Amino acid sequence: MKETISTTKEQAARLLQCGVSADTADMMFTPHNTLSTEPYKETLEDRGYIPAWSLSRLLTLLPFKIHCGSFEFWLDVAPINYGTQWSIGYYCTEKPRAIKGLKHTESLIECAVQEIEWLSANGHKLNEI
DSSP states (O other), X not given: OOOOSSOOHHHHHHHHHTTOOGXXXXXXXXXXXXXXXXXXXXXGGGGTOEEEOOHHHHHHHSOSEEEETTEEEEEEEEEETTXXXXXXXXXXXXXXXXXXXEEEXXXXXXXXXXXXXXXXXXTOXXXXX
């Protein structure tokens, strides 16, 4: 599994398209294309800074549970395929094999970004930070 410490610029753009506030970014890319672990500030946008999110910040944005109809679905993050991929989805304990928004990729950060895209597309609210 290949991991990085933050979202890429492309992933950041996808998160912003989903309505994720840049204020929630805990890192940023500088105009010199380096990653800074300083929290992003929107006042820097016009100077070429781009927000970036760490894995821990992305996981903090994911709601612990969502509701679909009368059922509750609980967040689950797990390695799959003998540890070569990651899986994020919402599982219902009341309905066997009922899974919502299941995503799996080699990168846990990409998996979290895809899950946020799914939540946004399906009208689920992210956690506020």
